[in-house]
Amino acid sequence: MNEEQITERVAELGPWFHNMQLGGVQTAPQHFLGDYPAVKYRHFRTSLPADMTGLSVLDIGCNGGFYSLEMKRRGAARVLGIDTDERYLKQARFAAEVTGLDVQFDRLPVWDVAALGERFDLVIFMGVLYHLRHPLLALDLIHEHVSKDLLLFQSMQRGSRDVAELKENYDFNEPAPFDEAGYPKLHFIERRYSHDQTNWWVPNRACTEAMLRSAGFAIESQPEEEVYVCRWRPVAVPADGPHAVYPPSGVRSAPGPAR
Ligand SMILES: C[S@@+](CC[C@H](N)C(=O)[O-])C[C@H]1O[C@@H](n2cnc3c(N)ncnc32)[C@H](O)[C@@H]1O
Numbered sequence: 368m369n370e371e372q373i374t375e376r377v378a379e380l381g382p383w384f385h386n387m388q389l390g391g392v393q394t395a396p397q398h399f400l401g402d403y404p405a406v407k408y409r410h411f412r413t414s415l416p417a418d419m420t421g422l423s424v425l426d427i428g429c430n431g432g433f434y435s436l437e438m439k440r441r442g443a444a445r446v447l448g449i450d451t452d453e454r455y456l457k458q459a460r461f462a463a464e465v466t467g468l469d470v471q472f473d474r475l476p477v478w479d480v481a482a483l484g485e486r487f488d489l490v491i492f493m494g495v496l497y498h499l500r501h502p503l504l505a506l507d508l509i510h511e512h513v514s515k516d517l518l519l520f521q522s523m524q525r526g527s528r529d530v531a532e533l534k535e536n537y538d539f540n541e542p543a544p545f546d547e548a549g550y551p552k553l554h555f556i557e558r559r560y561s562h563d564q565t566n567w568w569v570p571n572r573a574c575t576e577a578m579l580r581s582a583g584f585a586i587e588s589q590p591e592e593e594v595y596v597c598r599w600r601p602v603a604v605p606a607d608g609p610h611a612v613y614p615p616s617g618v619r620s621a622p623g624p625a626r
Contacts, residue, residue, distance in 0.1 A: 373465060380458045385431030389465040394431065394458070404433050404493075407521075411590035412437075415489070415519065419443040425487040425513055427477050428495035432459030432470065434519075438489065439468045447487075449475040477505045486515035493521040493594075498565045502553075506582035510602065518584050518597040526552055526571030528592075533577075551577040 368376075373390045377383070386395035386402055400406065416422070419441040426435040429448030439446045448470060450456050459472040475482070477495065490509055496502045509518070531549030544550050551574035560566040570578065575595070579586055584597035 368465065376461060380454070380461055383431055383458055384455070385433040385458070385462075387431065387433055387436075387462055389462055394462075407591065407594070408434070408437065411519075411594045411596070414588055414590040414594075414596050415441075415517075417441065419489070422488040423447075423485075424489045424491065425449070425480075425483070426491040427480070427509070428493065428498075429459055429472060429491075430455045430494075432462045432472060434491050434493060435459065435470045435472070436462060436466060436468050438491075439470050443489075446470045447483075448472045449477075449480075451476045477508065480508055481512040483513055485513065487513055488515055489517045489519065490514045491519045493519060494523070496520075496522040497567065497569050500567050502568050502570075503578055503582065506578060506584070510583040510599065514584075514599045516599055518579075518595075518599065520579060520584070520595045520597060521591075521593050522575050523566075523569055524572050524575055524593055525554060525569045528572050530573040530576060549573050553578075 368390065370391055373392045377389065377392050377394050381394070383394040384398075385404060386393055386398050395403070419438060420443075422443050423445040424435070424438045424443045424447070426432075426438070426446065426448040429435050429450050430452075432448055435446050435448040448456075448459055450459070450472070451474065453474060456472045456474055459470075463470045463472065477499070490513055492505075492509060496505065499505050527548035529547075529549030531544070531547050533550075534544075537544055552571045553574050554569045554571075556566050556569065560569065576586060579595060579597055583600050583602035585600045586595050586597050588596045590596065
């Protein structure tokens with residue numbers, strides 16, 4: 368494809384959320400966040416393995432495929448990007464075609480990841496959590512079905528940056544902790560935030576970290592304010608009953624093939 372043909376196709380597939388250079392053509396040069404997501408990636412790119420030879424990657428909410436393609440450039444053996452939006456998936460497939468990178472892009476919501484029947488060395492879950500009506504369920508499903516080791520996570524955060532030290536338990540007549548700035552808080556958006564009706568829940572920093580831990584992801588580093596590199600850990604399921612609505616039961620002792 369020559370530059371003129373790429374320019375034409377980029378325009379047909381737009382508007383783009385991911386700005387990428389495809390054969391010298393920029394896909395979203397007017398992005399409201401600048402050269403996005405490259406400007407964000409710069410802050411955490413060194414927190415991921417430089418050589419990903421032999422590793423598998425699942426990019427949930429892959430959008431135009433920026434992170435999927437970057438992981439393939441690092442030598443990942445298998446990269447699968449999933450998203451619910453067919454327009455974004457078309458963009459991602461086109462970006463893969465132009466760059467000559469062998470990456471698969473499929474339409475699949477995060478709710479259906481169990482259908483993949485496969486665990487991945489790295490799961491990327493960037494910029495999706497706050498677009499979900501059931502954010503903790505998504506993290507539980509990722510932990511239960513597709514994560515094997517690393518999770519690269521990002522969420523928009525609002526509210527205090529403080530992180531309060533939490534006690535094991537609080538008495539029923541002790542309401543004060545909920546008013547502490549650093550107590551985990553998830554802000555519900557009934558109407559709109561940033562003119563976007565798909566924004567549902569925005570955690571503060573303490574809540575982001577608590578949700579990750581609760582779903583079984585140990586935080587290894589926070590290379591950027593909103594970005595976390597986590598590692599899969601077993602979640603203890605109490606013997607005396609289910610610990611959450613989902614999953615209703617089951618032993619999650621060690622990463623392995625999907626059960
Ligand atoms: C803000 S964009 C983030 C894109 C990319 N991960 C990044 O960080 O630049 C959110 C993406 O999540 C996708 N998405 C929204 N709900 C989803 C769901 N239930 N399952 C999978 N993807 C979803 C959207 O279509 C969109 O591409």
